[in-house]
Amino acid sequence: MRYPILALLAFLPLVQGCVPLVVGGAAAxxxxxxxxxxxxxxxxxxxxxxxxxxxxxxxxxxxxxxxSPTSYNRTVLLTxxxxxxxxxxxxxxIARSVQNxxxxxxxxxxxxxxxxTSRSNDSIITSKVKGRLVDSGKVxxxxxxxxxxxxxxxxxxxxxxxxxxxxxxxxRTTSGVQKVVRAFEYIN
Numbered sequence: 001m002r003y004p005i006l007a008l009l010a011f012l013p014l015v016q017g018c019v020p021l022v023v024g025g026a027a028a029x030x031x032x033x034x035x036x037x038x039x040x041x042x043x044x045x046x047x048x049x050x051x052x053x054x055x056x057x058x059x060x061x062x063x064x065x066x067x068s069p070t071s072y073n074r075t076v077l078l079t080x081x082x083x084x085x086x087x088x089x090x091x092x093x094i095a096r097s098v099q100n101x102x103x104x105x106x107x108x109x110x111x112x113x114x115x116x117t118s119r120s121n122d123s124i125i126t127s128k129v130k131g132r133l134v135d136s137g138k139v140x141x142x143x144x145x146x147x148x149x150x151x152x153x154x155x156x157x158x159x160x161x162x163x164x165x166x167x168x169x170x171x172r173t174t175s176g177v178q179k180v181v182r183a184f185e186y187i188n
Contacts, residue, residue, distance in 0.1 A: 035142045037158040037187070038073055045100055046071040052098045053078075057091060066113035067091055072145045072156040075103040077183055079149035081111045105183045107154065114150055122148040125176045129153055132174055138166035146171070151178035159184050 036043060053069035053076060065087065067080035076095045082088040092106040114122075126148040133141040144167050145156040153171045155164075164184050171180045 035140060037143060042073060045074060049074065049076060049098055049101055053095045053101075056094050056098065060090070060094060061087070065091065067108055068147075068149070069095060070145065070147050070154075070156065071101075072183075073102075073158055073185055074100055075105065075156065075183070075185065076101050077105045077107060077147060077154055077156060079107050079147060079152075079154065080109070081113050082108045083110070083112075085110055105154075107149070107152075107181065109150065118150060121176065122150065125151065125153065125174065128176070129171050129174050132170045133167060136166065136170050138170070139163045148177075151176060152181060153177050153179070154181045154183055156183045157185070158187050160187055 038046070049071040050069050053071070057065055057067055057069070065080070065082060067078055067082065070077040070079070076098075078091060078095055082091060088106065088108045088110055091108055092104055095101060095104045095106075126146050129146045129148070130141060133139060133144055133146070139159070140163075143157045143159055143163060147154040147156070153174070155167055155171060157163075157167075159167065164182060164186070168180055168182060171177055
């Protein structure tokens with residue numbers, strides 16, 4: 001009976017180090033929410049839209065479709081690959097049918113599924129663009145959603161023209177980026 005207590009006591013100092021991380025993470029999340037131009041309700045709805053669109057696509061196509069939905073301010077960006085034009089169009093129709101979706105950008109390529117290497121490169125490009133947005137100081141990175149597929153960077157967000165131009169320039173001049181597509185919603 002004594003050994004579990006000793007193990008717990010030995011583990012306790014390790015757990016205490018996690019408290020600042022949890023509190024710090026909560027503070028960072030609060031700051032992000034406070035600076036986002038979307039309401040908390042809209043941010044939650046965007047997450048729900050992504051889950052519903054992905055679920056409906058998975059229910060309809062199983063693993064035969066490599067499409068990722070991204071929602072920002074209830075506008076859905078569809079990226080990835082479909083085996084044919086009919087499937088591409090059907091995926092858009094499915095996304096449009098989800099409750100509270102206002103608009104759909106269908107950027108699905110008619111092609112075979114991208115490789116794991118290509119998807120890994122896309123993740124690296126997304127990270128580089130996000131980092132460079134922060135470093136640029138010309139736009140608040142919280143206002144920009146960055147999605148990369150097959151070297152093409154898609155930029156979403158609620159931005160003014162100056163912010164859109166700055167974010168586009170950062171993305172365009174990031175190594176590995178083949179093309180930049182703006183899917184912004186403009187504010188005054």
